[in-house]
Amino acid sequence: MEDRACLLTGVEAARQAQAGLTLFEKIWAMHRLAGIDATTALLLVDRVLLHERTGAVALKSLAAAGRAILAPDQAFVTMDHVVDTLPGRSDATRVPTGTAFITATREAAAQAGLTVFDLGDLDQGIGHVISPELGIVLPGVTLVCPDSHTCSQGALGALAWGIGSTAAEHALATSTLRVKRPRTMRVTVDGALADGVTAKDLALYLLHRLGAAGGAGHIVEYAGSAITALDVEARLTLCNMATEFGAFSAIIAPDDKVFAYLKGRRYAPAGAEWEAALASWKLLRSDDDASFDVEYRFDATDVAPMVTWGVSPQQGVPISGRVPQFAAVSERDPRELYDRALAYMDLMPDRPMIGLSIDGAFIGSCTNSRISDLRRAAAVLKGRTVAPGIIAICVPGSTQVRAQAQREGLDRIFLEAGFEWRESGCSMCFFAGGESFGHRQRVISSTNRNFESRQGPETRTHLASPETVAASAIMGAIADPRSMV
Template identity: 60%
Template sequence: MSKTLFQKIWDAHQVKQLPDGTYLVYIDRVFLHERTGSIALQSLAETGRKVRHPDQVFCTMDHIVDTFPGRGDETVMPSGKDFIQATRKEAKAAGITLFDIGDVRQGIAHVISPELGIVQPGLTLVCPDSHTCTQGALGAAAWGIGSSEAEHAMATQTLRINKPKLMRVWFEGELNSSVTAKDMILHLISKFGAHGGAGHAIEFAGPAVEALSIEARMTLCNMAVEFAAFTGLVAPDQKTIDYLQGRPYAPKGEQWDTAVEYWHNLRTDEDALFDTEIKIDVADIEPTITWGTSPQHACGISQTVPELNTLASEDARTAATRALAYQDLKSGDKLLGLKIDCAFIGSCTNSRIEDLRKAAAILAGKKVAIHVKAICVPGSQQVKAAAEREGLHQVFLDAGFEWRESGCSMCFYAGGEHFGKQQRVLSTSNRNFESRQGPETRTHLASPETVAASAIYGCITDPRAVPRSDR
């Protein structure tokens, strides 16, 4: 029987079907962070249960930790220190691997797991964070869970879940200049809605996906959850194998040869069936930016805020009306030229070395507009070190950006660090919800190139119109 990539991974991990129609699935690896990790580990210890396979559980300090140079356990978030110290204590007691503050491997979970080779094709990986789907870019089934589910996964190495439906999003054609994976996923969500992938495991495929780098595929899969998907994934190929080879947790020796042979078979069979299929020609995509308070509120950068009567339903019109009021915009407004107060490059969506290189190519030899607060937060300490070896950090600093330590800083207000009240922020993050980046902040999502170009001119700017050093 022909199978999709996700079906092959599912079948290899299904333990049994339960009487209520759910399934018990084997979990290969669990990732934690300090915002929920301490809670899950403490609760597990209090019930007298132990982590079943400590060598398969990893934890990082990323959500609450500050990103200011010289940081320590003290944080802007008043209770942050307690979370950090509790996580450190519980991780040690449980015998799991912790990437602590000061560790050269520390960083955002979905950045460091791939760069360390913890996630691999064909594995199941869970983390108490909705953007765990990022890691599906390497051909794994990775998804976000709650802290109680994390307890169950650590204690039993299994989880009970509903089997998702299957969707394939086929991107064909070639990307135009300055159009990125971030623009691809924003375009998809804008066309089919924030609930378009609900209940589905989505395989991103097609010539345009195959042409993407592994890091760009991570950006694509990262926002599958903003499409309401269970997860997103891309079939492994030679790029995947080349990316993983030699990484610390990747197989070695004969085990590597065996793994590569298995990974080569992790592809959707030609005549396998999906519940839903979507096809998009990427030649139709331009740099894309959000105008409202949902990733589905997006359009091409040359377009205007849509008229409400063009939206599909009354609910959509109501949500858009509220979004426009919050963003201080109205139908027909041009996005190009809209003044911004802040520019942010970071988050688990766009904080990898390729993202920083693209932004730096635009920033080189230029200055950020005097009224713009600009911040760059590398996704991991390894990304930060690589950027500094290449001199990218100096490009950001010379342009007027702050150069921070790695973490989830500025991506969500709960971490403590934030932008100012009602400031308009152009951001490479994944969510533009109300107050996501600060009290009443007005966030517009875009690619690193668009953010860098806009920071220079102090207003939303088409990156295609800005000279860059890599051309």
């Protein structure tokens, strides 16, 4: 596959050598084709990802207009959003129009000559999981997808952001998009996360400190010793929740961990092209004298396992904490939002989070469904059993993750503990497949959003790490996983 972005020309490399540029500014300069006004440019788009919930709309609209896809080898389609995840699945879903989405996307993608990761394909899975594991996303590329969590892929040093169906059509037809340049923000986290504290906890901690609108209009670069200590999958988790932070996207400078992760992946460069790409990727970092519009610094030792209490990802506390009084959150939460969240979640101020009874537990989503997530959850579950009456479900993020977990025997640990073991897909992150938890059930979930009715009719969702979800499923109530290892 010809790659138009991972191999830099001499001019582009020279641009990156300029002093005072952020990582984002370097990638922006590499891809800027023309200025439209003082704040907007036409950018080259290297990769387009589609899924069946919106893919058919974009592809059929292009076909109806008689427009061809400019670079079909740079566009990829996966079935992930509305697919059923029960073993033995087919095109049938519990969404009334779900089957039509799947079949229409399959047909339109085939007619356009696109690569499709279909049901039954060994590479099928959630777009933001399979793109890194296949090497579709690479350092320095621009990548778009009609999904707000496309920002996950900035973890590998790419400029990746979510778009709508109409923008997807334009990107497919022209390999370009008109983009308003975001402001820059750097969030530096130094020190070391304590044992039992994860990237998910860090993401929830930052939301707790800065709020769900804290990154609005910005591209967020995560930096610092605590960030470089994270493995690639943990970085994907952190960048995933930049959209909950209100950010345009997130990015982390690629390093040796990223390069080792990508080497040998199907769509990554190989041979001489790998060496050339590697040389260019090593230039992808913010200059020492680069300036950002906004800067924040945090100490990783302040972060504890987190859990949300309300209906926004910003409404979180350390798991050993209590539901806050209004005075503690008044600078961030309006009184109406605070009162509504308490009423919806059926909670009172000062109620301890530990010991709060739950009805269900879910491990999955593009936030926390990779092999490292399942390994950590399995370590908590091993030799233990889910509490009576708890609905516990694990949905691997990709078919590759599922197969790897089964090779390691993790599926047996989940099943013997009382979890359902599913096929890959988005599943009950937002019950797009038509499946949901019950009316007003209280659920602890490794997903990214705890909005009202996100996982079912008036379902009450508490966000946490996979370890916390596993520990809580065992106890039948919100539990600190550190007490179970």
